[in-house]
Amino acid sequence: MSMLSALAHVEAMQNMTAVRLTAFRHHRLSDRPLVIIPLTMAGEAGAPLAVMAGTARRDMTLLVVPQPRNRDQRFAFAADLGRVVMDYIDSYRQDRRGEGERSQYTDVPQIIVPNQGGVNALADLGRMCRFRSTTGPYAVPEVVPEFGMWLTFLVDTAEMAGTSMLLPLTALLTEHWATGQSTLEDQNLASLMAWIAPPRGVSIAQALEEAENPDVCPPAGPSTSPEFDNRDLAPAIKRFDTAHALGDPHTLAAAQTELTELIAGQVKPTWRLMWAAISILRSIPKAPQTARRLDRDCRLFTNHSDYRDAGGLPQRKRDTAISAARRLSQLERALADFEAAMAFDDPFVLADRRSGGEAFTGTVVESQPNRTAITAKNTTVPRPRVTVRTSDPLRLAAGTKLISPTMPKGHKAVIVSVLPDGDTTLVTVEVTAGMGRGRTPKAGSVPDLDKDIDYLPDPGWRPNPTFPDSDHTPWTHSADPDGPDDSAVPENAAAEEWGHDN
Amino acid sequence: MKPPVDGRLDALRGSSPRLSYNARSLAALENNPRCTLRALLDASGSDKAAIAAHIGYPSPFGQSSFAFARGNAFEAMVKDNGCAELLRVLRETLKLTLPEVAYLDLNEVGGAGDNDARHRRTTEVLLEAARGNGEGTLFDHPLLHLQVGGEGAFLEPDLVAFRIDGRFYIVEIKSFPIIDGQADPAQVRAATTQASAYIIALRALLAHHGMDTGAVSDTIVLVAPKDFTNRPTAAFVDARKQVAALTRQLSRIERVSDLVDLLPEDLTFDLDLDLTLPKKEQRPRRPAEELAAAVARVPATYRPDCLNHCEMAFHCRAHARAEASLDVLGPAVREQLGGIDTATMALGLARGQLTPTGDQSDMAAALRHAARLRDELTEAYGGAA
Known part of the structure; x- marks a missing residue:
């Protein structure tokens, strides 16, 4: 956390109101997101209890597993939810643009869950479904493994900074606002919304108190409140079990309706809150580079979609050494790019970096616009130098490559020297790119005297690192000496036990 | 002269029955060892939940009956038929050679409630085993004794300690799943902390009888459901770090007496329950404001x-x-604003309304810079949300 965000949190706490941290919204919001609220049964990670899903505030489907311990009901539920989600995803697998290698879908699906716990619940569900077999003793409907593989893909993309195919709402909100509470409490969607948009006529303090009362604001999942479990849910499930055992269709239907209504009462407040949050987020202008990130999403989506169309195997349980290294490098790259893009687009984020000394703003106090240098190829190129006076606590060293949101596109510079001068710092930079092809720089491509200018480090272009082929894994990274784990082979894993033994 | 520590702690607790350390208070000890209020309430065995509820802050730690049932069912299944499933995973998953196995349940001794008798029996059996005599391999529900803040506390683990190749291992049975060899780190950590307390207690027992503490392994065996099934799997968890951390924290609070000495002599957290009534009908009779005032006198x-x-x-x-x-x-903001305690002070320094002390000057300069940046932005874009 930077000094600036720390200060924003302190201000929020003192003034009892949320404080904005960004000028823009840096994640794309789809016009038709699929909102999903997963609920699981306490004490059992893989036991889904219910899900509410839909693409509009008034268009929701509630799916309930009446007895979450029953594996048959679990997979019937997975199939129902799978159909809802796959219909939604398939609606984005229609329009393609481009030829051959470059051909890709023009838009991507977007699933929004309340919090990180929701992402984890979908990860568990994906893991539970993707290896199931559609034939044999414990056959599941065809949609189940397909749904599992798509969920796993979406959960994997959610780890990559700047993607927007699966988003936890609390993360979107905390990116834009600082509250006067801790990160831990910010995980509670109701508390977070109490800071950002308390209900009309209710003070933030009162809204916060209500947000922590499970009877007023039921938890946004995936776990339900223990009081609700013990007081309402356990007896209702028991009644369902009794009715199920008796086999009387009337009592069974009544018990099922009762359960559904109970759970609807628990998810509906979160449902309304989520759509309220989405509409608030929509009102924030989106950052310019969001479009570029959408393009990357389309690429990822198309690749996975083509892989599925070709009947690819489910994702492994654990990455191999090489795929893990490759993935880590992609994630690091995505994070660096995303952070730089945010600072480039957004003066709030830039100020954040400035307060930590990772970027600076200042006034040009000296300029040598016509300076040239001779390259190794013996050509003369313009290399103007300017000196900027800044009062920011700069921590960048000579040699750092810079980009600037205040200069025309393509402008690049490198720090030549950093000299303290009283309370301020004099930074001399050499402009290296964005000046056109001539011997003299294009007009406007060199900062003028007295101009205010922002600079931040250039995340730069890095070649994709090359990794060895999987059959050339170095011995230091090869499989367990105890012998390979057979579960790493997807085909074997499909034979996973049903586990229906309680 | 002040009464001895034991008496003072009893006085702090008042009339209520003494509570012993449990998983939650051990976690609290590990996560926040320097909290005086917590140390005193735990050391005196006070009922924190009842006290918090009476002064207007009921604690939200209900346990779902589903989680409870699941935990019990899983533990029972693992221990069924003389721990048949447990032995299967120890042999198959952890590849341990356990030639013959004898199972001893130490729960049945002396009847419920007689902790001293149970502890004596546990000591006897475990010492015999440590000397290489006796036939036990698996010991269920041993009752151990841990010194916390100079005070003895019984630990009643629902665990099996097993002995192989002359070493004791602590087995923790938990109902959170190990999916593809990975479990939720927070839950593994909590389980390891709990097991670390047992390791420390078991070592203390051996040391007390002049035996080598190295006979207790600092690797624990975690038994938990495999993937999404009900079948158990097991994993070794290295608890060295947490054993060391917990040992250090225990020695740090060794001197609860020092804390007690700082308290006003009449201070008590007594709820004044009517102990003649059945447990469910006992209501605190002490005025809530009075109790709240007493709690507020202790720094947290x-x-x-x-x-x-x-x-x-x-x-x-x-x-x-x-x-x-x-x-x-929380810690992220605290660390950034090191040396500043309140929001009022932070904003005062940021706005230049407070004069910083010598060691605050760097921080104050950074705050003023940040405040200036925020002001510029607020001017350009509007401040509040």
């Missing part, structure tokens, strides 16, 4: 993650909020 070190494991957390948070303490915002 609030951190947001207290909300996860301490019953007093909501009380402490309310106090921290009232004092505008930066503790409310």
Whole structure:
């Protein structure tokens, strides 16, 4: 956390109101997101209890597993939810643009869950479904493994900074606002919304108190409140079990309706809150580079979609050494790019970096616009130098490559020297790119005297690192000496036990 | 002269029955060892949940009956038929050679409630085993004794300690799943902390009888459901770090007497329950304001993650909020604003309304710079949300 965000949190706490941290919204919001609220049964990670899903505030489907311990009901539920989600995803697998290698879908699906716990619940569900077999003793409907593989893909993309195919709402909100509470409490969607948009006529303090009362604001999942479990849910499930055992269709239907209504009462407040949050987020202008990130999403989506169309195997349980290294490098790259893009687009984020000394703003106090240098190829190129006076606590060293949101596109510079001068710092930079092809720089491509200018480090272009082929894994990274784990082979894993033994 | 520590702690607790350390208070000890309020309440065996509820901050730590049932069912299944399933995973998953196995349940001794008898029996059996005599391999429900803050506390683990190749291992049976060889780190950590307390207690027992503490392994065996099934799997968890951390924290609070000495002599957290009534009908008779005043006299070190494991957390948070303490915002903000305690002070320095002390000057300069940046932005874009 930077000094600036720390200060924003302190201000929020003192003034009892949320404080904005960004000028823009840096994640794309789809016009038709699929909102999903997963609920699981306490004490059992893989036991889904219910899900509410839909693409509009008034268009929701509630799916309930009446007895979450029953594996048959679990997979019937997975199939129902799978159909809802796959219909939604398939609606984005229609329009393609481009030829051959470059051909890709023009838009991507977007699933929004309340919090990180929701992402984890979908990860568990994906893991539970993707290896199931559609034939044999414990056959599941065809949609189940397909749904599992798509969920796993979406959960994997959610780890990559700047993607927007699966988003936890609390993360979107905390990116834009600082509250006067801790990160831990910010995980509670109701508390977070109490800071950002308390209900009309209710003070933030009162809204916060209500947000922590499970009877007023039921938890946004995936776990339900223990009081609700013990007081309402356990007896209702028991009644369902009794009715199920008796086999009387009337009592069974009544018990099922009762359960559904109970759970609807628990998810509906979160449902309304989520759509309220989405509409608030929509009102924030989106950052310019969001479009570029959408393009990357389309690429990822198309690749996975083509892989599925070709009947690819489910994702492994654990990455191999090489795929893990490759993935880590992609994630690091995505994070660096995303952070730089945010600072480039957004003066709030830039100020954040400035307060930590990772970027600076200042006034040009000296300029040598016509300076040239001779390259190794013996050509003369313009290399103007300017000196900027800044009062920011700069921590960048000579040699750092810079980009600037205040200069025309393509402008690049490198720090030549950093000299303290009283309370301020004099930074001399050499402009290296964005000046056109001539011997003299294009007009406007060199900062003028007295101009205010922002600079931040250039995340730069890095070649994709090359990794060895999987059959050339170095011995230091090869499989367990105890012998390979057979579960790493997807085909074997499909034979996973049903586990229906309680 | 002040009465001895034992008497003082009993007086702090008052009439209520003494509570022993459990998983949650051990977690609290590990996560927030420096909190005086927590140390005193735990050392005196006071009922934190009842105290918090009486002063207006009922704790939200209900346990779902589903989680409870699942935990019990899983443990029972693992231990069924003389721990048949447990032995299967020890042999198949962990590849241990257990030639012959004898199972001893130490729960049945002396009848319920007689902890001393159970502890004596546990000591006897475990010492025999440590000397290489006796036939036990698996010991279920041993009752161990841990010194916390100079005070003895019984630990009643629902665990099996097993002995192989002359070493004892602690087995923790938990119902959170190990999916593809990975489990939720927070839950593994909590389980390891709990097991670390047992390791320390078991070592203390051996040391007390002049035996080598190295006979207790600092690797624990975690038994948990495999993937999404009900079948158990097991994994070794290295507990060295947490054993060391817990040992250090225990020695640090060795001197609860020092804390007690700082308290006013008449201070008590007594709820004044009517002990003649059946347990369910006992209601605190002490005026809530009086109890709240007593609690408020003891300093607490609030951190947001207290909300996860301490019953007093909501009380402490309310106090921290009232004092505008930066503790409310959590460690990320605290670390950034090192040396500044309250929001009022931070904003005063940022706005230049307070004069910084010598060691605050760097921080004050950084704050003023940040405040200037925020002002520029607020001017250009509007401040509040």
